[in-house]
Amino acid sequence: MLTVTRAPFDAGKLSRTPAPGLGERRPHAIVIGAGFGGLAAAIRLGARGYRVSVLEKLATPGGRGTAFRQDGFVFDAGPTIVTVPQLFEELFALCGTRMADHLELRPLEPFYRIRFDDGEVFTACSDRDAMRAEVQRISPRDLRGYERFMQSAETKYRIGFEGMGMIPFNRMQDMVPWLWDLARLRADRSVYAEACAKIRHPHLRAALSFHPLFIGGDPLRVTSMYCLVSYLEAAFGVHYAMGGTNALARALAGLVEGQGSAIHYGVEVDEILVRDGRARGIRTTGGTERTADVVVSGGDAAWTYGHLLRRHTRKRWSDTALKKQHYSMSLFVWYFGTSRQWPEVAHHTILMGPRYGELIKDIFRRGRLADDPSIYLHRPTATDPSVAPPGKDAFYALVPVPHLGFGHDWEAERDRHRALVLKRLEETVLPGLGEHIVSERIMTPLDFRDRYRSPHGAGFALEPRLLQSAWFRPHNRSEEVDGLYLVGAGTHPGAGLPGVVTSARLLDQLVPHASALV
Numbered sequence: 080m081l082t083v084t085r086a087p088f089d090a091g092k093l094s095r096t097p098a099p100g101l102g103e104r105r106p107h108a109i110v111i112g113a114g115f116g117g118l119a120a121a122i123r124l125g126a127r128g129y130r131v132s133v134l135e136k137l138a139t140p141g142g143r144g145t146a147f148r149q150d151g152f153v154f155d156a157g158p159t160i161v162t163v164p165q166l167f168e169e170l171f172a173l174c175g176t177r178m179a180d181h182l183e184l185r186p187l188e189p190f191y192r193i194r195f196d197d198g199e200v201f202t203a204c205s206d207r208d209a210m211r212a213e214v215q216r217i218s219p220r221d222l223r224g225y226e227r228f229m230q231s232a233e234t235k236y237r238i239g240f241e242g243m244g245m246i247p248f249n250r251m252q253d254m255v256p257w258l259w260d261l262a263r264l265r266a267d268r269s270v271y272a273e274a275c276a277k278i279r280h281p282h283l284r285a286a287l288s289f290h291p292l293f294i295g296g297d298p299l300r301v302t303s304m305y306c307l308v309s310y311l312e313a314a315f316g317v318h319y320a321m322g323g324t325n326a327l328a329r330a331l332a333g334l335v336e337g338q339g340s341a342i343h344y345g346v347e348v349d350e351i352l353v354r355d356g357r358a359r360g361i362r363t364t365g366g367t368e369r370t371a372d373v374v375v376s377g378g379d380a381a382w383t384y385g386h387l388l389r390r391h392t393r394k395r396w397s398d399t400a401l402k403k404q405h406y407s408m409s410l411f412v413w414y415f416g417t418s419r420q421w422p423e424v425a426h427h428t429i430l431m432g433p434r435y436g437e438l439i440k441d442i443f444r445r446g447r448l449a450d451d452p453s454i455y456l457h458r459p460t461a462t463d464p465s466v467a468p469p470g471k472d473a474f475y476a477l478v479p480v481p482h483l484g485f486g487h488d489w490e491a492e493r494d495r496h497r498a499l500v501l502k503r504l505e506e507t508v509l510p511g512l513g514e515h516i517v518s519e520r521i522m523t524p525l526d527f528r529d530r531y532r533s534p535h536g537a538g539f540a541l542e543p544r545l546l547q548s549a550w551f552r553p554h555n556r557s558e559e560v561d562g563l564y565l566v567g568a569g570t571h572p573g574a575g576l577p578g579v580v581t582s583a584r585l586l587d588q589l590v591p592h593a594s595a596l597v
Contacts, residue, residue, distance in 0.1 A: 105129060105593055108130070108132070109132050109360065109361055110124070112136070113137075115580055116566035117133060118328065119580045120564075122331065123173065123583055127590065132341050141324075143157035145325055162311055163311065164178070164184050178330070185320075189425060193289075218280035231273070236311055239307045247571065249556055266304050268303045270288045271288040271298045274288040294573060297443040298439060302543070304545075311577070323466055346363055351391075351560070353560055356560065357561040359371065374562060381541070381553075396553060407574070408482055409538050410477055411496050412475055412476070413477075413497055414474070415516050416467060423508075428508060430507055431453050434449075435453075443542075446481040452478045454477065454500060454504070456504070480524065523536075548571075555571055555589055
């Protein structure tokens with residue numbers, strides 16, 4: 080029998096270096112972007128003695144984790160799920176406080192419901208016995224396969240997250256110690272292939288393999304190491320930040336400012352200034368130059384190299400190399416508030432379309448816009464009434480779509496996709512929805528390109544394939560320019576809140592302590 084214990088994340092290994100009393104002699108670090116990676120980097124640099132300036136293009140913190148506030152509704156723009164909360168608790172501890180004193184992370188039960196096209200529903204939750212019962216209810220012969228899948232997922236978590244995810248890969252040789260583990264765990268196999276090797280029922284195969292879509296990956300091609308997400312959810316739970324995920328971003332921004340660092344909003348960086356092979360500062364779109372001893376880019380890695388370093392000769396991440404990379408899918412996101420509530424709808428619902436594998440191929444390989452999409456439906460008012468006026472519901476419906484490299488005209492597709500999603504929601508879990516919408520807004524791949532400076536409008540930077548992971552991904556310490564470091568979804572270990580926050584954690588192993596530069 081598989082036993083999953085909610086073992087605490089080993090925060091004892093994390094740095095808690097206090098800032099030395101260097102006064103105004105403190106070296107200056109510039110962080111580009113106040114997304115979760117940039118905020119976490121700023122906190123860690125502040126704790127290591129740096130004077131930090133965060134430059135953010137948008138008017139509020141959070142990056143893709145900002146919020147839209149309109150008509151009394153609060154819509155989280157991007158991430159809605161918080162896992163491995165200990166990673167965030169560590170950031171508060173670095174500042175001498177507790178996360179619980181700033182905001183509430185509420186465990187969700189169930190995690191989410193997956194509704195298949197034939198009406199079958201799979202409910203994912205923290206109770207292991209309940210999960211086994213769900214599997215047995217749908218397909219009794221797959222119970223043993225499910226146990227084997229979860230045992231393998233735990234091993235992949237130990238190697239992939241606690242092992243490889245917690246160290247930077249600066250040299251190709253850094254991969255060598257992990258090659259045996261990757262081979263024995265069949266990292267060459269996809270997440271979907273791993274599920275198929277152990278599970279027979281198509282619904283269970285889909286339920287255990289869709290998770291890469293949360294980080295921009297094709298389940299049919301992304302390395303099976305990402306099966307670790309199933310164990311990660313089981314071990315640490317799925318949480319919601321009361322007030323919305325942006326409440327967590329605002330709390331982290333408060334920590335940055337509490338350290339004496341500054342966040343400058345409405346300031347877009349246009350170029351990283353390089354002299355003698357070293358990052359020396361930045362130039363804004365307004366032409367202002369700022370010098371720095373250390374520069375950390377929390378922007379998309381492809382944007383960092385392709386635009387911010389466009390005048391610098393690059394050896395590994397040239398424009399030609401960037402064009403050859405495989406980028407994640409993009410997203411169509413419809414945010415809407417309603418005049419009534421649907422109490423029977425869970426906090427997270429995944430509406431699977433009639434096709435699984437072929438739909439994924441449409442999105443990632445053929446670049447087709449499907450008429451039978453799968454939809455991720457977020458209803459935060461199921462947990463948090465504060466994000467909507469009394470008696471009303473807040474939602475967002477997210478549809479994975481091909482990135483802009485496939486050439487679709489989203490000015491024309493915008494309204495068609497809204498109608499498509501509305502029809503699907505009314506036919507399934509929100510009957511009569513169209514009569515009750517009182518507030519709405521839409522994001523398309525064009526918004527990801529223009530608002531977040533994401534090449535191809537990709538929702539999650541580079542796709543996390545095996546040969547675009549670890550050493551093969553843009554490094555946390557730039558291969559092109561000394562004194563430049565990368566955090567966020569486009570660098571190691573990858574997308575998703577745990578990956579993004581961990582990328583900043585890796586700076587403790589790479590950036591010299593401020594006292595070493597004085």
